[in-house]
Amino acid sequence: GNSVTQMEGPVTLSEEAFLTINCTYTATGYPSLFWYVQYPGEGLQLLLKATKADDKGSNKGFEATYRKETTSFHLEKGSVQVSDSAVYFCALRDSNYQLIWGAGTKLIIKP
Amino acid sequence: DAGVTQSPTHLIKTRGQQVTLRCSPKSGHDTVSWYQQALGQGPQFIFQYYEEEERQRGNFPDRFSGHQFPNYSSELNVNALLLGDSALYLCASSSQGNYGYTFGSGTRLTVV
Numbered sequence: 001g002n003s004v005t006q007m008e009g010p011v012t013l014s015e016e017a018f019l020t021i022n023c024t025y026t027a028t029g030y031p032s033l034f035w036y037v038q039y040p041g042e043g044l045q046l047l048l049k050a051t052k053a054d055d056k057g058s059n060k061g062f063e064a065t066y067r068k069e070t071t072s073f074h075l076e077k078g079s080v081q082v083s084d085s086a087v088y089f090c091a092l093r094d095s096n097y098q099l100i101w102g103a104g105t106k107l108i109i110k111p
Numbered sequence: 112d113a114g115v116t117q118s119p120t121h122l123i124k125t126r127g128q129q130v131t132l133r134c135s136p137k138s139g140h141d142t143v144s145w146y147q148q149a150l151g152q153g154p155q156f157i158f159q160y161y162e163e164e165e166r167q168r169g170n171f172p173d174r175f176s177g178h179q180f181p182n183y184s185s186e187l188n189v190n191a192l193l194l195g196d197s198a199l200y201l202c203a204s205s206s207q208g209n210y211g212y213t214f215g216s217g218t219r220l221t222v223v
Contacts, residue, residue, distance in 0.1 A: 004153075036214075043115075043201060043216040044154070089153055096167050099144070099203075099212065101153035 002027040006090045006102035014110055021075040021105050023090035031092040033073040038087045085109045115204050115215035123221045124192050132187040136204030137213045143185040146201040160185050197222045
């Protein structure tokens with residue numbers, strides 16, 4: 001079945017460091033891929049998405065590229081800020097319109 | 112423009128009781144999906160409603176049921192509550208053919 005695997009957290013970085021959160025998926029067909037962010041006490045917010053191979057999603061300095069050959073959608077940011085501290089979820093939308101989620105990666109940015 | 116509204120925000124129930132959670136979708140959206148998010152976990156898909164019918168269902172028992180009304184709002188009902196039903200319940204709305212899901216802030220259900 002379809003599944004999403006993302007790196008375990010927490011990931012702790014200093015401000016202005018480079019961020020990578022790994023995400024790989026297993027799916028039939030060509031799912032759409034998403035990164036969502038969840039700030040403490042809040043719901044999920046769409047961060048970025050990609051709908052086909054080689055698409056690059058980007059938003060607020062975050063980027064992720066849909067790599068079909070490696071079935072990956074790694075999240076990157078060149079210089080993180082304290083305000084980026086949150087839980088990040090990788091997800092895919094399957095052919096039945098369901099969102100399949102990774103377990104989430106908690107990101108902690110220290111000043 | 113209001114986003115997705117969920118009520119109540121917090122709820123405490125006793126084992127064996129029944130609960131109803133409510134969701135109003137974002138303006139212009141006609142599809143509502145419900146998710147259960149246990150502490151420290153990713154969301155798990157419960158079911159999705161479109162045109163007042165359940166379109167898809169995840170791996171949840173029949174104790175979990177739902178409804179969608181003509182104005183696209185939705186309810187999630189859980190009967191015979193178990194301690195393990197304690198979680199954040201998220202509602203997401205979308206429009207058919209559109210990839211954008213908008214999530215509400217959730218209802219935190221605690222079963223004691």
